[in-house]
Amino acid sequence: MAKYSPTKIMINGIWEENPVLVQLIGICSTLAVTNNCMNSLIMGLGLTFVTGLSSFTISLIRKFTPKHVRMMVQVLIIAVFVIIVDIYLRAFMPELSKALGPYVGLIITNCIIMGRAEAYAQNNPPIPALIDGVANGIGYTIVLLIIAVVRELLAFGSLFGVKLLGDWWTPWTIAIMPPSAFFLLATLIWVGYNIKNKKSEVAK
Amino acid sequence: MIELNPMIIFVAAIFTNNMIFSNFLGMCSYIAVSKEIPTSMGLGQAVTFVLACTSVINYLIYYYILVPLNLEFLRFIIFIVSIAAFVQLLEMLLERYLPNLYYALGIFLPLITVNCAILGVSLFMIIRNYTFLQSFAFSVGAGIGWTLAIVALAGIRQRIKLDSVPAGLRGSGIALITTGLMALAFMGFSGIVQIQ
Numbered sequence: 309m310a311k312y313s314p315t316k317i318m319i320n321g322i323w324e325e326n327p328v329l330v331q332l333i334g335i336c337s338t339l340a341v342t343n344n345c346m347n348s349l350i351m352g353l354g355l356t357f358v359t360g361l362s363s364f365t366i367s368l369i370r371k372f373t374p375k376h377v378r379m380m381v382q383v384l385i386i387a388v389f390v391i392i393v394d395i396y397l398r399a400f401m402p403e404l405s406k407a408l409g410p411y412v413g414l415i416i417t418n419c420i421i422m423g424r425a426e427a428y429a430q431n432n433p434p435i436p437a438l439i440d441g442v443a444n445g446i447g448y449t450i451v452l453l454i455i456a457v458v459r460e461l462l463a464f465g466s467l468f469g470v471k472l473l474g475d476w477w478t479p480w481t482i483a484i485m486p487p488s489a490f491f492l493l494a495t496l497i498w499v500g501y502n503i504k505n506k507k508s509e510v511a512k
Numbered sequence: 513m514i515e516l517n518p519m520i521i522f523v524a525a526i527f528t529n530n531m532i533f534s535n536f537l538g539m540c541s542y543i544a545v546s547k548e549i550p551t552s553m554g555l556g557q558a559v560t561f562v563l564a565c566t567s568v569i570n571y572l573i574y575y576y577i578l579v580p581l582n583l584e585f586l587r588f589i590i591f592i593v594s595i596a597a598f599v600q601l602l603e604m605l606l607e608r609y610l611p612n613l614y615y616a617l618g619i620f621l622p623l624i625t626v627n628c629a630i631l632g633v634s635l636f637m638i639i640r641n642y643t644f645l646q647s648f649a650f651s652v653g654a655g656i657g658w659t660l661a662i663v664a665l666a667g668i669r670q671r672i673k674l675d676s677v678p679a680g681l682r683g684s685g686i687a688l689i690t691t692g693l694m695a696l697a698f699m700g701f702s703g704i705v706q707i708q
Contacts, residue, residue: 332543332684336628339536380596387589395585410635413588417628419540485699486534490692494685501680 314439321443327420328451328493329500334420338452339489340411345468348456349449350397350404354412356445358389359421363429363441370430382425383416390415420444455492459483518649521642524705525653531629532661533695535636538629542662542691543684545623552666555620556659560652562602562624563633566595567651570634571644591634596625629658665690 327333334355341351362385366373373381394412397405405412415421424444429437460466462483465473482488531537538559546552570591578584603621606614624630633654637647668690677686 333540335543336536336539336632339539380593383592383596384589387592390588391585394588409639410632413591413635414537414628414632416588416592417626417631419626422626485695486536487692487695487699489536490688490695494681494688494692497685497688498678498680501685505680 314436317436317439318443318446321440321445322447322450326447326451326500327423327444328448329497331423332497333423334418334448335493336414336418338448338455339486339493341408342452342456342489342492343459343463343484344407345453345456345460347404347407348452349468350401351408351411352445352449352452354393354397355415355418355420355448356442358386358393358415359424359445359448360438360441362386362389362421363424364434364438366425367429367432367434367437378430382422386421386425387416420448451496454496455489458492459488462488516646518645520705521646522649522653525650526657526660527698527701528705530657530661530698531632531654532658532691533698535632537632538627538658541623541627542658542665543687545620546662546666546669546687548670549663549666552662553659554616555623556655556662558620558624559627559629559658560655562595562599562621563630563651563655563658564648565602566598566630567633567637567647568644569594569598571637571647574638587635587638591631595630595634599625629654661691661694664694668694 321327325331328335328338341347362382365385366382369381390413393415394405397408397412421441424437424441428440432440457467460468460483461472462480464479464484465471465477525531529535532539532542541555545555573590573594574584574587578587578590599621603614606621633651637650642650665687669687672686672690681689
């Protein structure tokens, strides 16, 4: 690709081809950390950082990487950035790092990063690859936050730990349990599909 | 940390702390490969076997190489490399000595490297400070639990294949809702044992 437009890449990553809603990848961590808004935000930011920078790096060295060992190289690059995130979290936000537990490490196996590396960074210059990675990370973060907001509001009547609803609110314990995450993600996929189809119908 | 009987961990990993229903690990292949029972069974067996072996390997590497050298922070890289290497080795061995098994499981092996459940179990066992036996019980239990979940989902999906599902939910959407209902059912086990 000789020409690219940053806005188009952005929109593509965030909405048109949202990694979670449309491609349904990277859902392992999507569901696990969404019981609380703060966790989701940090997880989303961490993933955006890793996806953006690893796409950038992979794209930088794409011409020197032999084809058959590229997977290994990609995994190692991703792992390096994940270690940076992990060390940063442990140093500056020890409680959060504890709450996220193994899920920070699991960013390595998050399919979004590998997917972007294979589908985009491998054949594109570094700057668009960086934008593409960041856009996908943001798309992921937004989905994460929507689910987390609903779950935290229903379960505790609070957002980011700040109490919003009064004592009259009866907490929905189910919202903090795993099943609600599955239901919410399914609902979001449904809503996303409907909005998209409406748009394409109008366009016709 | 209370000393837990490995047997308790084994049961808990299958039912109450199921990889899919309470930790959401290995979701990608769980949704993608659960269309038919035989295939999901094959994948489940391969995952269980790889889980049991890699957790032992990673346990030994972590406690006998990384900890004495103060290199704990390298564990992500080391674990993922050892998992990838093990899967590769297994593939070659199977192809050479057990071709039947290779044709049955072969296509799943590359998928397993990026299955979050494998890395997840290795990380959980470090975070929860399991002993060797506990880790082994945990990983086998986690593998069996994962197999149980994916085979059950495949069974349900085969039955609802012909039902009229709203267009937006067809495929993965309905699979997620089904999983949610299954997770609700599995919550019923939570009284039996509890590990953290």
